[in-house]
Amino acid sequence: MAxxxxxxxxxxxxxxxxxxxxxxxxxxxxGSSCRYCLSWRLAVEANNLRAWRTVPxxxxxxxxxxxxxxxxxxxxxxxxxxxxxxVDGIEMLGDGMDAxxxxxxxxxxxxxxxxxxxxxxxxxxxxxxxKAWAARGECLAIPAMLGLFRRLIEDGFKIILLTGRDxxxxxxxxxxxxxxxxxxxxxxxxxRSAAYRGESAVTYKSAMRKQLVEQGYRIWGNVxxxxxxxxxxxxxxxxxxxxxxxxxxx
Amino acid sequence: MAxxxxxxxxxxxxxxxxxxxxxxxxxxxxGSSCRYCLSWRLAVEANNLRAWRTVPxxxxxxxxxxxxxxxxxxxxxxxxxxxxxxVDGIEMLGDGMDAxxxxxxxxxxxxxxxxxxxxxxxxxxxxxxxKAWAARGECLAIPAMLGLFRRLIEDGFKIILLTGRDxxxxxxxxxxxxxxxxxxxxxxxxxRSAAYRGESAVTYKSAMRKQLVEQGYRIWGNVxxxxxxxxxxxxxxxxxxxxxxxxxxx
Numbered sequence: 196m197a198x199x200x201x202x203x204x205x206x207x208x209x210x211x212x213x214x215x216x217x218x219x220x221x222x223x224x225x226g227s228s229c230r231y232c233l234s235w236r237l238a239v240e241a242n243n244l245r246a247w248r249t250v251p252x253x254x255x256x257x258x259x260x261x262x263x264x265x266x267x268x269x270x271x272x273x274x275x276x277x278x279x280x281x282v283d284g285i286e287m288l289g290d291g292m293d294a295x296x297x298x299x300x301x302x303x304x305x306x307x308x309x310x311x312x313x314x315x316x317x318x319x320x321x322x323x324x325x326k327a328w329a330a331r332g333e334c335l336a337i338p339a340m341l342g343l344f345r346r347l348i349e350d351g352f353k354i355i356l357l358t359g360r361d362x363x364x365x366x367x368x369x370x371x372x373x374x375x376x377x378x379x380x381x382x383x384x385x386x387r388s389a390a391y392r393g394e395s396a397v398t399y400k401s402a403m404r405k406q407l408v409e410q411g412y413r414i415w416g417n418v419x420x421x422x423x424x425x426x427x428x429x430x431x432x433x434x435x436x437x438x439x440x441x442x443x444x445x
Numbered sequence: 446m447a448x449x450x451x452x453x454x455x456x457x458x459x460x461x462x463x464x465x466x467x468x469x470x471x472x473x474x475x476g477s478s479c480r481y482c483l484s485w486r487l488a489v490e491a492n493n494l495r496a497w498r499t500v501p502x503x504x505x506x507x508x509x510x511x512x513x514x515x516x517x518x519x520x521x522x523x524x525x526x527x528x529x530x531x532v533d534g535i536e537m538l539g540d541g542m543d544a545x546x547x548x549x550x551x552x553x554x555x556x557x558x559x560x561x562x563x564x565x566x567x568x569x570x571x572x573x574x575x576k577a578w579a580a581r582g583e584c585l586a587i588p589a590m591l592g593l594f595r596r597l598i599e600d601g602f603k604i605i606l607l608t609g610r611d612x613x614x615x616x617x618x619x620x621x622x623x624x625x626x627x628x629x630x631x632x633x634x635x636x637r638s639a640a641y642r643g644e645s646a647v648t649y650k651s652a653m654r655k656q657l658v659e660q661g662y663r664i665w666g667n668v669x670x671x672x673x674x675x676x677x678x679x680x681x682x683x684x685x686x687x688x689x690x691x692x693x694x695x
Binding site: 230231233234235237238240241242243244245265266269270272273274277433434435436438 | 480481483484485487488490491492493494495515516519520522523524527683684685686688
């Protein structure tokens with residue numbers, strides 16, 4: 196019995212060592228839905244998947260584990276580092292028209308607490324539910340993005356927060372939520388007016404950026420969690436896509 | 446001794462079980478360079494990292510494991526499935542001008558055998574070395590892309606293969622390589638002429654696409670492994686980015 200236990204023990208140790216020396220987290224058992232979910236999430240982030248309505252149910256645990264674990268934060272941190280390197284090389288004119296555009300939801304502040312109740316995107320989009328959540332003004336800052344916001348202001352950039360949120364119903368709550376989370380000192384918060392209700396984010400945001408450029412702003416950078424934040428006209432000199440595997444905004 | 450061995454054995458079993466019930470491959474030990482490499486690769490695919498010259502050395506094993514393992518194939522398969530869904534919905538005019546553009550290197554055929562000798566992109570780009578490799582005509586078809594190629598031709602699309610390879614020096618080898626790998630029946634293979642030597646891929650490929658559109662082709666789709674394949678003018682009605690963590694073409 197002892198000899199057999201020792202042999203099993205040795206095999207187990209070998210097995211564990213073999214797993215630990217694996218160069219990466221790619222060696223999950225074949226057939227696991229994880230491999231599919233890794234592909235699915237990569238396709239979302241590379242803009243290969245469009246107009247998807249819900250996270251595939253088989254990826255609920257994958258997406259939950261990703262957004263609540265440390266990898267999501269790490270992914271954002273690396274992007275913010277890249278933004279920093281790009282900012283280092285910008286030659287500002289310093290006339291007060293050097294601008295950056297930042298999206299709000301799941302770029303500056305997080306809706307993770309809301310999406311926890313929506314199975315991290317496996318439930319379909321709930322316009323009323325989201326509005327009720329946003330009206331509470333309880334979104335938390337995404338730390339790396341708050342750091343970027345502060346750095347950009349310190350450098351002298353004008354920050355334009357550009358959000359698809361409805362101005363009339365969510366204006367006050369949004370202003371207060373941003374303030375409470377440390378987003379102070381931005382140039383402008385542009386929200387969706389009645390004239391743009393029902394328009395796609397690309398159409399609405401392109402129109403707002405066009406106005407900014409016409410007013411003389413130079414859009415050095417544009418950061419969003421949706422491809423619709425950073426596509427269309429006047430997208431900016433350089434764009435950055437923050438991960439978001441929970442929902443798609445057309 | 447037997448009791449202690451049994452206890453260690455129990456702990457190991459628990460440990461292995463805990464690892465196996467993990468919802469995904471994200472739970473690698475904190476501090477592992479893998480987490481950084483996952484972020485790095487995601488940033489590459491989402492076009493957040495630009496003009497990078499080499500794969501970070503700490504990601505050699507990660508990238509090797511990714512491109513030689515099954516995840517890379519799975520990632521491509523999912524994209525090709527998405528392309529298929531998109532193709533299903535296209536209403537072709539059937540006048541012989543419904544076109545698709547496919548890139549060649551690491552889109553239709555693979556340079557993995559070459560990059561194995563370049564530490565999967567950790568070594569800097571070697572123009573002469575790559576030319577010598579390409580001249581041998583030994584690139585292997587990427588199976589899912591060959592399947593897509595055949596399906597598109599069967600559907601009646603005109604396939605335009607658009608590559609940055611130099612026409613004069615690599616024309617014959619490329620034609621023969623494609624033929625030997627099953628790429629037969631395409632409308633045109635457009636290679637870089639002397640007039641476009643030294644131009645960026647975006648400039649060269651945009652100019653070629655402009656000519657196609659002027660000739661009356663409708664570019665329904667455009668597939669490449671580089672963002673420079675699918676950005677710029679006349680990019681196509683829809684674009685798809687195939688993964689490539691080994692090199693960046695500006």
